[in-house]
Amino acid sequence: MSTAEKPSYKVIGTRPIRHDGVDKVTGRALYGADIKLSRMLYGATVRSPHAHAKIVRIDTSQAELMPGVRAVITSEDVPEQGDRVVELGEGAVNMRHLAANVMAREKVLYKGHVVAAVAADDVHTAEEACARIEVEYETLPPVLDLLKAMSADAPILNDDIRTESIGSAPSGSDQQTNVAKHFMFEKGDIKQGFADADIIVERTFDTAMVHQGYIEPHNATAHWNADDKITVWMSTQGTFSARQQTAELLLMPVSSVKVVPMEIGGGFGGKISVYLTPLAALLSKKTGRPVKILMSRTEVFEATGPTPGSHMRVKLGAKSDGTLVAGEAWIAFEAGAYTGSPIGAACMCVFACYDLPNGQVEGFDVCVNKPRTNAYRAPGSTHVAMATETLVDELCEKLKMDPTEFRIKNAAGEGTRRVDGPVYPRIGMVETVEAIRDSEHYKTTLDGKFCGRGVASGFWFNVGLKSSVSATVNSDGTVALVEGSTDIGGTRTSIAMQLAETLGIAAEDVNPVVVDTDSIGYTDITGGSRVTFSTGIAAINAAISIQEQMCQRAAILWETDAENVRYEEGHLVGPSDQRLSFRELAEKLRELGDAVVGYGTSGSETQGGAFGTHCVDVEIDPELGKVQILRYTIAQDAGTAIHPSYVEGQMQGGVVQGIGWALNEEYWYDEQGEMHNPTFLDYRIPTCYDVPMIDTIIVEVPDPQHPYGVRGVGEVPICPPPAAIANAIYDALGIRMTELPMAPHRVLAAYLGRNTDD
Amino acid sequence: MHAFDYKSPEVLAEALQQLADSDGSAKPLAGGTDLIDQMRTGRHQPTLVIDIKKVAELNVLECAGDGLHVGAATPCYRICGDDNVQQDYTALADACNIIGGVQIQSRASVGGNLCNSGPAGDSIPAMIALRGICVIAGSAGTREVPVAEFCTGPGQNVLADNELLVEIRFPPRPTASGSHYRRMIPRNEMDIAVVGVGASVTLNEAGTTITDACIGLGAVGPTPLLAARAGECLVGQTVSDATLANAVEAAKEIISPITDMRGTQEYRVHVTGVLVRRVLETAISRATGDPCVVRPGH
């Protein structure tokens, strides 16, 4: 569906076969675990069995005596960081915390926290050696509950944390605390806003910690060469970020580290931080040999970066004509062991879909004895969408207003100022709601006992940041495109298509490769839905440079000045109407001066935001509390869909993860802080039997900041599903679910009118 | 994983000898779908793994005058693909059909499911309902134990270190009988039972009165359970909602479920009631000749 008159494109909007497709479907693509180097050693880690404890003593002697064991490291081998805060591309990071997360120093802060690592001739020997390392702990009371962690008498996790105030939050005290950050954003007059409201709804919500659930576990192989150059092979969302983190953790210059990206089996925000890389590097330094370490699934769950559990209280007020007048939110997120939850983003997203005149948002980043949380697809936005979109549904019910009508009436648009300050450029919130309203799905009535329909919207910022590409014209008329953005969602192709469109050649005539940090200019992470947008702009700039160079080469051929040559739809046109195709000129380049190489960079901070609106039908077994998804339609503003299949794939993938988060996924902890379900058997991501075909409606409201109007599409589709499903459950059973996941036992307990017992 | 020896005997006597010689440090491997994972995580560390898949007696699948014989190592795909099992021992087919996916079913055995003795093993309530008898061989000879008495605790059973489960034998099925196994799982596939219920019902000729019933329950106690009174209270009763409600109450009386990551205790009690009723309804329909196809997850 297109909302604006769309320029006619030749490549954009088509669906070429992905350049890396053959390697992926034939199993030839090399992932992190596939690397094998001569004389390579295998690493394994010793991890804390306790959620909160002091490390009293570590005795590695028995492990070191084992035949086949080549090196053992503990925190003594990891450089001291002191009080350093370093800008790591996704924000400032406290290096002491980052180092302690990689290898615990005085304390362990979650079960699975690394305390030692071993390199041996094979992985079995390494694991056996780990079992022989004796660690004496003095256990401390685990802090697992968000609200208890915030109380003044809670045991303290990190003695160096004081509350940092952001926005209009009052400045914090100098007391030790688990509350690392306190956000406050305000707009208008909140008191007056609620005083003016005819209807006010307010609820408290809780959501469980969940994991991204990527298929490929974390991995790292490192070789510390005799000249102090370190090469790392790993699957990562950002080679340059991994390089910088590794260098900073090892107190080495960035230029001494080269990160070689392997294919990546999913990241969703969880493969930005480094975990194993510095350990592999330090083990390699000790042995002089390459060391490879892989995580097990249990290690991935227990000790990487899930997204936080949350506690939220949200309140909305509206006039009886359906105008939203006030919104208030109080949001606390589990940071995990160290500060860094996406609470800031959550505070900015909570009312982001609406034109809200009066708002106040307060947020807290709270340390608890769980793994340090990390980004997960639109970090923070899914939590708050669950709250706000449930309340919007409740307002619609009370106002007897259609949920699409209410959203259209109150939608944020160009010029709307968000509660946290920024004013929107042209955005497509309203268009996504209209697309749902006009969809076949929404127009079809849903019959059936215990069936219900729900609607919800969601927002994600999308970021710009820096990218670099280079592109060389080959003598056969093809272009070799070199980029630094690791390809998670088909971006080799979506970048190649933008280069092809700009040059007027076929997507198949571009050969994209993703290369290591020594072989391409600086490129930020694959994250924030930025690659098709930002690396796309870099590719367009490289193509424009190639156009200019091709005009110059044609000018040499036609013995005229370059300004007399025009570049038109993949052709060079001379002053007396001479015409050569891109390929024809490429074939003659050998005689026409310098090699033709285009470079392109990009670096805008922001892009236009992404919005989506979803509609879901469910059927519930009222005796079992089990929710089946019958039908699902997602409408999302993609700006301009470069490769519609990949846009649809992102939309569907986000919805599936959202369904998992909504219905079954959760970290199930006991009182000692042990996660009881660190496997895919009991950490239930949806199977293909749990999701129907997800129908997609691509809305295209071009982003003026991108030459072709691209908006990032990867993240926002995960935001609405929990709320949409909660609203559908309400429609079916008349119960408002305020806790995620809406697992069968919770739905049943709510339906039977009891309180859940956990 | 630790280092271990591997043997694959082709004769039962040889397997038993190897088992006896190893003094409790060996583990039989049928499909290996439980054992290999338990060795990987270090829960079991046998020094010898005896692959029993090549022993003929452990691979039978025969329906004869004296009933059905299922070799302990016979893979699930053969069991649920067998016409006799589908027709007459439908609860067993139902169970084998939902244990894992295609890959698992082509390796996993009901013998392994039973010897693993997990409270939630899907084949066990079905085999209890069908009144299966375990045929066990050891150096001292052969003995028989009802499936309902085989498991003694989570991961524990009546087998001595030197004993092998050879087969599970099921009595012949009377006419007008039907059976069913069903579990509650939060997803629709690839999951472990929150509650599992197997039931077998025989009706009189008119199809109105229950003449025999047997109910097995899974995941609601330290072992799979025979709900003896629940079955008995149905005998001689006409088929009605009230009759089934009595069985539901009797079944709930013997369970002692826990709260864990798969469900709360309260939820399991409730679901036991729902499933006992639904499973009996399906078993009764099947006894009247209606095949009742069940969708995964429902």
Ligand SMILES: Cc1cc2nc3c(=O)[nH]c(=O)nc-3n(C[C@H](O)[C@H](O)[C@H](O)COP(=O)(O)OP(=O)(O)OC[C@H]3O[C@@H](n4cnc5c(N)ncnc54)[C@H](O)[C@@H]3O)c2cc1C
């Ligand atoms: C992906 C996956 C999905 C699964 N899904 C399910 C499911 O849905 N439902 C379910 O119930 N289970 C499930 N399981 C567990 C497992 O597949 C079953 O329990 C299976 O029936 C085990 O059979 P096996 O032949 O593989 O046993 P094995 O692993 O070979 O053996 C299991 C145990 O029994 C012992 N043993 C085996 N045979 C004998 C014998 N003849 N005599 C004495 N001891 C013996 C072994 O030593 C071992 O201790 C799943 C497993 C996986 C990996």
